[in-house]
Amino acid sequence: MALRIHVHPGSRHPRVTAPHGTGLDADCCVYVAERPIDGRATEAALALLAITLGLPRRCLTLAAGASSRTKLVEVMGSIPPGFPAAP
Numbered sequence: 001m002a003l004r005i006h007v008h009p010g011s012r013h014p015r016v017t018a019p020h021g022t023g024l025d026a027d028c029c030v031y032v033a034e035r036p037i038d039g040r041a042t043e044a045a046l047a048l049l050a051i052t053l054g055l056p057r058r059c060l061t062l063a064a065g066a067s068s069r070t071k072l073v074e075v076m077g078s079i080p081p082g083f084p085a086a087p
Helices: 040-053
Strands: 002-008 015-017 028-031 060-064 070-075
Touching: 002 040, 015 040, 028 040, 040 060, 040 070
Parallel strands: 002 028
Antiparallel strands: 002 070, 015 028, 060 070
């Protein structure tokens, strides 16, 4: 299954939320403290998303959007019903 995520780097409070805002085409928003330097924010987002889904990090693969805030992530495993929760 694929998830479209929107990454918010430089956040004070790392978390995964439902998408909010106008025109945001994503399944969830991932807030991470890391800055978008050398892929650190992307890696942190994938790690946080894996924890939130209760899956090992190796079950998530970046399919598209390495240098974009909106990313397509392939998930090998089941996604909990109702994911993501409302902000």
